[in-house]
Amino acid sequence: MTVRMAEFTAAFLLALGSIGLMWKSTDGLSIGWIPGNGPGSGFWPFWLSLIMLLSSLTTLYRAWAGKTPQSRSNEPFIDRETFQIVGVTVAALFFLLLGTSYIGLYLSLIAFLFFYLRILGGHSWLLTIALMIGIPVFIFMFFEILMTVPLPKGISEPLFYPIYDLMY
Amino acid sequence: METIIPSLLGGLVEALEPFNLTMLIIGCVIGLFVGAMPGLGSVNGVAILLPVTFIVPPETAIIFLAAVYYGAMYGGAVSSITLGIPGASTAVATVFDGRPMAQSGKADQALMTAAVASFVGGTISVVLFTLFALPLASFALRFGPAEEFALMLLAFATFVGLGGDDIPKTIFSIAIGLVLATIGLDIISGRPRLIFFDITGFYAGINFLILAIGIYGIGEMLWTLEQTKGDVQVHKVRAGLHSIKEHVGRLKEYLVPASFSGFLGFFVGILPAAGATPGSLMAYGLTKAFSKDPESFGKGNIRGVAAPESANNSASTGSMLPMITLGIPGSPTTAILLGGMIIWGLRPGPLLFTEHPEFVWGLIGSLYVANLFTLIANIVLIPVFARVLTLRFTILAPVIFILCIVGGYAPTQTMHDVWLMLLFGVVGYLLRKLDYPVAPAVLAIVLGPLAERSLRQSLLSSQGDPLIFVERPISAFFMACAVLLFAYPFFVKWSRKRKATAAGTTEWQG
Numbered sequence: 208m209t210v211r212m213a214e215f216t217a218a219f220l221l222a223l224g225s226i227g228l229m230w231k232s233t234d235g236l237s238i239g240w241i242p243g244n245g246p247g248s249g250f251w252p253f254w255l256s257l258i259m260l261l262s263s264l265t266t267l268y269r270a271w272a273g274k275t276p277q278s279r280s281n282e283p284f285i286d287r288e289t290f291q292i293v294g295v296t297v298a299a300l301f302f303l304l305l306g307t308s309y310i311g312l313y314l315s316l317i318a319f320l321f322f323y324l325r326i327l328g329g330h331s332w333l334l335t336i337a338l339m340i341g342i343p344v345f346i347f348m349f350f351e352i353l354m355t356v357p358l359p360k361g362i363s364e365p366l367f368y369p370i371y372d373l374m375y
Numbered sequence: 376m377e378t379i380i381p382s383l384l385g386g387l388v389e390a391l392e393p394f395n396l397t398m399l400i401i402g403c404v405i406g407l408f409v410g411a412m413p414g415l416g417s418v419n420g421v422a423i424l425l426p427v428t429f430i431v432p433p434e435t436a437i438i439f440l441a442a443v444y445y446g447a448m449y450g451g452a453v454s455s456i457t458l459g460i461p462g463a464s465t466a467v468a469t470v471f472d473g474r475p476m477a478q479s480g481k482a483d484q485a486l487m488t489a490a491v492a493s494f495v496g497g498t499i500s501v502v503l504f505t506l507f508a509l510p511l512a513s514f515a516l517r518f519g520p521a522e523e524f525a526l527m528l529l530a531f532a533t534f535v536g537l538g539g540d541d542i543p544k545t546i547f548s549i550a551i552g553l554v555l556a557t558i559g560l561d562i563i564s565g566r567p568r569l570i571f572f573d574i575t576g577f578y579a580g581i582n583f584l585i586l587a588i589g590i591y592g593i594g595e596m597l598w599t600l601e602q603t604k605g606d607v608q609v610h611k612v613r614a615g616l617h618s619i620k621e622h623v624g625r626l627k628e629y630l631v632p633a634s635f636s637g638f639l640g641f642f643v644g645i646l647p648a649a650g651a652t653p654g655s656l657m658a659y660g661l662t663k664a665f666s667k668d669p670e671s672f673g674k675g676n677i678r679g680v681a682a683p684e685s686a687n688n689s690a691s692t693g694s695m696l697p698m699i700t701l702g703i704p705g706s707p708t709t710a711i712l713l714g715g716m717i718i719w720g721l722r723p724g725p726l727l728f729t730e731h732p733e734f735v736w737g738l739i740g741s742l743y744v745a746n747l748f749t750l751i752a753n754i755v756l757i758p759v760f761a762r763v764l765t766l767r768f769t770i771l772a773p774v775i776f777i778l779c780i781v782g783g784y785a786p787t788q789t790m791h792d793v794w795l796m797l798l799f800g801v802v803g804y805l806l807r808k809l810d811y812p813v814a815p816a817v818l819a820i821v822l823g824p825l826a827e828r829s830l831r832q833s834l835l836s837s838q839g840d841p842l843i844f845v846e847r848p849i850s851a852f853f854m855a856c857a858v859l860l861f862a863y864p865f866f867v868k869w870s871r872k873r874k875a876t877a878a879g880t881t882e883w884q885g
Contacts, residue, residue, distance in 0.1 A: 266541075
C-alpha cells in the first residue's frame, strides 16, 4: 500500500467511524437542545462526531486534490524492514495480552521476553535469562507487594500459592 | 509579595522532607535517563510512570512526576549530542550545533553547556512561575463555568492556529479526544453513552491514561523502533575534572542568549499548542539571527546548544503555570499531570491555592530543588549516559512495553483497558505516520469531561441561552481570541494566495 492509498483509506475509515459514533450518540439520548435547559446528553458526542466526519471528508477531498503531502507520495506506507520489526512487535504484544488473559501475566512475560530478546534481538543467553527472571520478579515485588495490585494470573494462579503463604 | 515568600519557604521545606527529597532525586535521575533515550521524552516518562505514583500521597506524587518532567528536559540533550538523534522532539534544535560539537571532540563541552543552560532557563522560569502563579490564580477565581468553557475552547484553538499541523487532521484529533471522553455514564443525566457492542467495560468510560500510555508508550516505541532500525553511532565522551575547568571559562560565551531564551521559552510554554519544541526552535532561530556570526551556527556554535536547551527547560515550567492556576494544561505532559491530579482527588484550577496550598507550594518548592539537583546529577552522570546509550533498542523496547501494560492494567485492573491501550497505540502509530497530530487528542480526553460539564452548567444557569458566553466580558474576550486563532491559518493562506497571484505564480501548497 502506498502512502497515498493509506491517506485515502484512513480518512475513509475515520469518516465511517464518525458516522458510527453519530448513530451511536442518538441511541436513546437527546442530541438536541432542550428548551430552557440547554443541550441533552447526546448533544456533545453527536455534534463532535459530526465535526469528526466533516474533518475526515475535508481530508478526503484534500487528498483527492493532492493538497496533503501524503497524497502526493507513492512511497510504500509500511516498507518491508518496518513491517519486520514493527509488525512482529505488534504481533508479540497481541500474544502477550492474549496469554495474560489465559495463562497469566508472569508466564506470558517470560515467553515474551524470551522471544524479544533472544529470537528477535539476538542477545546472549546470559542477558536473556537474567531479564527473563529479573523483570517478572521486579514487577511482582513492585506491583503486588508494594502497590498491592493483584495482576492477572489466569490458570497459573496455583503456582503462586506458596508465595502467598509466605506473604500473608 | 508578602504572601509569596512565606508560602515559598513552606514549599521548599516540604520539598526537602526526607521522603519527598528521595522521590525527587529518584524522579530526576529517572527523568534524565528517560530523556536521554532516543525517542522517549518527558511525556512518555510521565505517562508510563503515573500509575506507579498511586501509592504515595498526591504532594509526593506531583513532586516525583515534576522531577521526571524536569530531568527529561535536561536529558533530551544527551542523545541529541552523543547520538545525533534528538532524545525527544523538544531537543531537536540541540542537534543542530550539539552534534557538530561532538564530532569535533567537544562532546563534553556540549553536554555541560546543555546542563548549565538548562539550569539558567529552569531558574528563570521557576522564578517567573512563582511570581505569576498567585496573581493569575486570584484572577481566575472570578471564572464561572462560562469562562472555563471559553478558556478550554481557547486552548483547543491554539492547536488549530499555532500548532502548524494539517488543520482538518488537527480538528479531527481534538474532536475524537473529546468524543472518547464522553464514553460511559453521563455525569449530568446518569445515562450510559456510547457503549459499543454492549461491552460492559465501556460503562466505566475510557481512562485518559489508557489513551496516553497507548499513544505515548506503545505508539511511541513502535515509532522509535521504525526510526532506529539500524544501529546508532555513539560519540565518545571524555569527561573529567579538566572539562569542568575548561567549561567555567566558556560560561560567559552563552549566558546572555541562555537567559534570553529562558524568558522566551517560559512565555511560549504557557500556550497549550506551543510548548517546549517550538519554544526551543524559536530560541535557536532568534539567537542565530541576533548573533554577530550567524554563519557559524550549525557548525558547532556553543550558543546554538545553550539557547534551545535553556528554552525547552523553561517552557516545561511555563506549561505548568496554566495547569496549576487555570486547570488548562500547557503541554501534553501537563495534560497527563492534570489527569493525574483528578485521579488523586484534587480539583485543578484556581481553588487549588486556597484548598491545597501544601500541594501547590510543595510543587513550586520542588522545582527549585529539582533544578539544582538535576544540574549536579547531569554533570556527574555524563560518563554513565555514554555507556547506557550504547544499549540496543531490542533490550529497552520490551522493558518499556511491559511497564506500559502493567501500568495500564494497575489503575482499573481490567484487561479490557489493556486491550484498548494496545489498539490506541497501534492506531495512533499508524495515524501519526500520516501526520495526524496526537497531542490534541490526549489534551482533549483530559479536558473533555471538564469542558462538557462547564458547557452544560453554563447553559443550565442561563436557561439554555448560548449568549451567556458573549455576555460575560472575560468569557467574551476568550471566545474572541479563540475565534481569531481558528481564523488565523485561513487568513495566512488567503494573504499568501493574494501575494502569489499578485506575483503571477500559482500556489501549490495547501
